[in-house]
Amino acid sequence: MATDLSFVEYIAEQSRLESSLTWKKMFGEYALYLGGKVVAFACDNSLFIKASPETAALTAALPGRPPYPGAKDYPVADELLDEPDQLRALLLATERAMPLPKVKGAAKRVKASKAVKKAPAMKAPAKNAAAQKTASKTTPAKKPASTKTATRKRPVR
Template sequence: MATDSSFVEYVVEQAALDERMTFKRMFGEYGIYLDDKVVAFACDNSLFVKPANATAELTANLPRRPPYPGAKPYPVADELLDDSDQLQALLLATASAMPEPKPKKPRKARE
């Protein structure tokens, strides 16, 4: 089941991180970015936060399951969607734990 765009918009609204937070459609689901770093995925209308050692304590009580077939289990943060402060804290900590995005290569001009 593909994720509804309204679900992703709700996640972004609840996180209250304004223009720092964006999302992109990926294979019928969504990647969620904070400061240009992938911090979560929205799959099957659930929020899967990227696992990191630095966030292990924040995600310790969250259920885990794979966001798509063949993936490792990710913490599922659906229960935090009604608690903006906890959701924001988790997403900020996750962004801090993720590496900087690689610079994009310039496109070659077409002849």
Template sequence: MASDQSFVDYVAEQVGLGERLTHKRMFGEYALYLDGKVVGFVCDNSLFVKPTPAATALAPQLPLRPPYPGAKDYPVADELLDEPPVLQRLLHQTAEALPPPKPKKPKAPPKPRASRT
């Protein structure tokens, strides 16, 4: 079941990080980015946070399950949507625990076409 854009908007509103928290649609679900780092996913209208020591330390009570078939278990942070300061701290510390995103390679210029005369 694909997630609804309205749920993603609700998550962003609850977290309260403004333009620092962005999302990208992927295969009917969404990746959440904080300052360019993937910190979680919205899958089946649930909020999954990347498993890091921050998640274990700040929210050890969160249930674990895979966000999509074949994935490892991620903490499910739905219950923290009612506690924005805790969720915000969790996402900040998750981002801090992750390496910076790899720079994207520049696109190669298109190859010239051979003219047909």
């Protein structure tokens, strides 16, 4: 079941984080962001907090379950929706505990530069005729392309 936008707006209202808390719809559900970091997910109209060792004490009393099939258990903070101060404190603590997101453009440039450095060196062409003959004997000759073009007669109507 997809999460309603009104539920996400309610979370934002209850957390009192104003424009600091943003969200992005993903596969019918929502990821909630603080400072560019994912801090929670809204799935099936429930609030799932990203777990971290730093926030374990704040989420210890919360029930846990997976937000979608095949996922690990996340603390479910639905009961904190009626406790704005605790919800705000949990979201801010989670934001401090999460690492900064990786910059996508820089990561691609780094991968590209590593690929260029790892490229194998090209062989130099043979300099003399004997070497060329040896090279041509070891490599199979390519068949020349046919010069004839197939023509089909179309039936006359």
